[in-house]
Amino acid sequence: MNCKHLKECGSCTLFMPYDEQVKLKLDLVSENFGEFYDGGFEFFTSNSTHYRTRAEFGIWHDNDKISYTMNHAHGGKLCIDECLKVSDKIFTIMPKLLSKISENDNLKQKLFGVEFLQSSSEVLITLLYHKKLDESYLNDIRNLADALEVKILARSRKVKILSDELDLKDELNINGKKFELKLSETAFTQPNKAINEKMISWAGECVCDSDDLLELYCGHGNFTIPLSFKFNRVLATEISKSSIANAKQNCQINGVSNTKFLRMSADELMSAFNKEREFNRLKDIDIFDYNFTHVLVDPPRAGLSKSVIEFIKNYENIIYISCCMDSLKRDLKHLNKTHKVLKFGVFDQFANTHHVECGVLLKRF
Numbered sequence: 001m002n003c004k005h006l007k008e009c010g011s012c013t014l015f016m017p018y019d020e021q022v023k024l025k026l027d028l029v030s031e032n033f034g035e036f037y038d039g040g041f042e043f044f045t046s047n048s049t050h051y052r053t054r055a056e057f058g059i060w061h062d063n064d065k066i067s068y069t070m071n072h073a074h075g076g077k078l079c080i081d082e083c084l085k086v087s088d089k090i091f092t093i094m095p096k097l098l099s100k101i102s103e104n105d106n107l108k109q110k111l112f113g114v115e116f117l118q119s120s121s122e123v124l125i126t127l128l129y130h131k132k133l134d135e136s137y138l139n140d141i142r143n144l145a146d147a148l149e150v151k152i153l154a155r156s157r158k159v160k161i162l163s164d165e166l167d168l169k170d171e172l173n174i175n176g177k178k179f180e181l182k183l184s185e186t187a188f189t190q191p192n193k194a195i196n197e198k199m200i201s202w203a204g205e206c207v208c209d210s211d212d213l214l215e216l217y218c219g220h221g222n223f224t225i226p227l228s229f230k231f232n233r234v235l236a237t238e239i240s241k242s243s244i245a246n247a248k249q250n251c252q253i254n255g256v257s258n259t260k261f262l263r264m265s266a267d268e269l270m271s272a273f274n275k276e277r278e279f280n281r282l283k284d285i286d287i288f289d290y291n292f293t294h295v296l297v298d299p300p301r302a303g304l305s306k307s308v309i310e311f312i313k314n315y316e317n318i319i320y321i322s323c324c325m326d327s328l329k330r331d332l333k334h335l336n337k338t339h340k341v342l343k344f345g346v347f348d349q350f351a352n353t354h355h356v357e358c359g360v361l362l363k364r365f
């Protein structure tokens with residue numbers, strides 16, 4: 001990657017042509033997971049630049065001048081004027097935003113961070129402040145949003161000021177079929193849209209002889225909605241309130257009627273299945289009435305808790321999407337006592353870094 005901040009900026013850690021990165025990641029995956037899987041690892045490549053549809057930067061103040069910052073590769077902060085990993089649209093907006101903010105003391109003072117989120121419908125820029133914001137900022141924020149043709153959200157402790165109503169929707173194209181998903185500005189979204197579509201399609205290919213699906217860590221229904229068409233019924237759970245609210249709307253938007261979304265942590269759901277606790281949220285639903293042929297998990301970096309592993313071990317097919325090789329390896333050490341790995345996909349969500357996203361299909365012996 002022809003980046004002027006290469007090796008100084010801590011965000012990228014692989015400095016080699018993309019085909020060599022692919023080889024390195026494949027070697028890394030075979031070294032780590034060869035003990036669980038003797039088949040071929042499928043690798044899904046990404047664009048090596050301009051692939052990120054969400055990104056966060058710090059802001060550095062030097063007298064009147066402000067700059068974007070990233071963590072320096074050797075500690076501390078590094079001022080940067082561009083990042084080649086962000087989408088073309090975010091890349092174009094970044095300098096314009098900085099220049100507009102520089103001209104306006106109100107917007108500039110105490111600004112400490114900027115987040116970009118690009119959906120198919122719009123770009124949202126969140127400005128993070130270390131000062132009390134009030135409605136007097138609204139005009140400045142609206143003018144900035146109009147000038148850049150984006151939506152702006154300014155945030156400080158307990159205060160949010162929005163330039164205009166948000167309409168964050170992503171259009172996914174999964175094997176020619178289109179889905180429209182409403183996103184939340186604060187909750188998780190997959191950072192690399194093209195790779196996300198490949199992961200969903202891959203997960204769909206893991207499904208055969210299906211009846212019902214249980215999904216944990218479902219977010220706003222990124223996998224759930226496209227996969228719901230392959231199942232009789234779906235039960236999907238997630239801890240984030242805003243993600244679940246969007247997931248429910250996403251059912252309506254996409255005409256999905258066989259899916260129930262529940263806001264529950266994975267461990268709460270386990271206590272409900274183990275009949276250790278009763279939940280008001282479950283009063284209208286019989287979780288024991290499902291015939292789960294497949295379980296899909298896409299946990300955060302920490303991976304699965306012991307109780308989740310103990311529970312999902314009982315099911316025929318497990319589709320495990322993981323963004324952390326260490327926790328995946330730890331969890332496969334348990335799951336491979338009851339299940340065999342049938343398929344292993346490697347998704348290059350984060351080109352130019354050592355991070356690897358994996359998809360594993362496990363089948364009970």
Ligand SMILES: C[S@@+](CC[C@H](N)C(=O)[O-])C[C@H]1O[C@@H](n2cnc3c(N)ncnc32)[C@H](O)[C@@H]1O
Nearest residue numbers: 188217218219222238239240265266298299300
């Ligand atoms: C890697 S994201 C995947 C989200 C979704 N599958 C997607 O593709 O957008 C992990 C999700 O787990 C949720 N989460 C984190 N801790 C959780 C917990 N203890 N129980 C349930 N969900 C949790 C997060 O809110 C986040 O939406």
